Amino acid sequence: MIRPLVAAVLASLAALPAAAAPCGNTGAGFNAWKADFAATAQQAGVRKKGLEALAQAQYATRTIAADRGQKSFKYTLDKFMKVRGADAIVSQGRKRLKSNPNFYRTLEAQYGVPAGILLTLHGMETGFGNFMGDSQIVSAIVTLAYDCRRSEFFIPHAIGALMLVDQGSITTGTLGAKHGELGHTQFLPGNALAYGVDATGDGRVDFYNMTDALASTxxxxxxxxxQPGKGYQQGQPNFKVIQAWNGATVYQQAIALMAARIDG
Incomplete structure (x- = not known):
């Protein structure tokens, strides 16, 4: 469930005024935008460490290039599965399930989500944690919040990233994907803030710890x-939940098909 305080903060973002400085399609206005966005962030509840992280954020040219150049979601399902290494993900997923069945059974008992789904997401997003990104999360997500293409979508995630800095889950130097996704399953920061779980009980939600990350997922x-026990293929009740994870149809289909092979 969403923690009540976090839910209230995220819900309030819709009512916040837009930053006075306009969005931009180049880095020219980035620093002016950040200065104005700091007031919006502070009003949303971002504190000292988060505001310092915002001030230090750099315009992420690699993030912009990646955002403009996405191609894989235009592939056919067969090509997407091949490019993403579906057979290898399924094989590794089965091995991981066999080596640690109690871990995945515990997660399913608590949340109702079967091992195949969690393992497929883990494999698809980061190769089971082997590569979790090489871009500074705060700079990437703040850049996307500034960029005119999808500013409205990314602003809440930028606020989320700054709040994650405040609570110690990430720092200005923490690395993730080029769109600011973080950890083993590549949460967008606003989702990480809202749904993060301290499954290890160490008092900190660490998305770079597999236990915390998969419990959060x-x-x-x-x-x-x-819906526990319900199907997740197309046309079945839980497929719409896979759609909530990623908006690309080919990605959704691939997740469902690979997960069934692992669970089977």
Whole structure:
């Protein structure tokens, strides 16, 4: 479930005034925009460390290039599965399930999400944690919040990233994907803030710890409406929850097909 304080903060973002400085399609106005956005962030509840991280954020040219150049979601399902290494993900997923069945059974008992889904997401997003990104999360997500293409979508995630800095889950130097996704399953920062789970009980939600990350992923899916014991292929109740994880149809289809092979 979403923590009540976090839910209230995220809900309030819709009512916040837009930053006075306009969005931009180059880095020319980035620093002026950041200065104005700091007031919006502070009003949303971002504190000293988060505001310092915002001030230090750099315009992420690689993020902009990646955002403009996305191609894989235009592939056919067969080509997408091949390019993303579906057979290898399924094989590794089965091995990981066999080596640690109690871990995945515990997650399913608590959240209702089967192992195949969690393992497929883990494999698809980061190769089971082997590569979790090489871009500074705060700079990437703040750049996307400034960029005119999808500013409205990314502003809440930029606020989320700054709040994650405040609470110690990430720092200005923490690395993730080029769109600011973080950890083993590549949460967008606003979702990480809302659905993060301290499954290890160490007092900190660490998305670079596999236990916390997969519990958080299961928590996200359950909160989005996952129905325990129901199917997740196209046309079945839980497929719409996979859609909540990623908006690309070919990605959704691939997740469902690979997960079934792992669970089977």
């Amino acid at each position: 299961a928590n996200f899916l359950r909160a989005k409406g996952w």
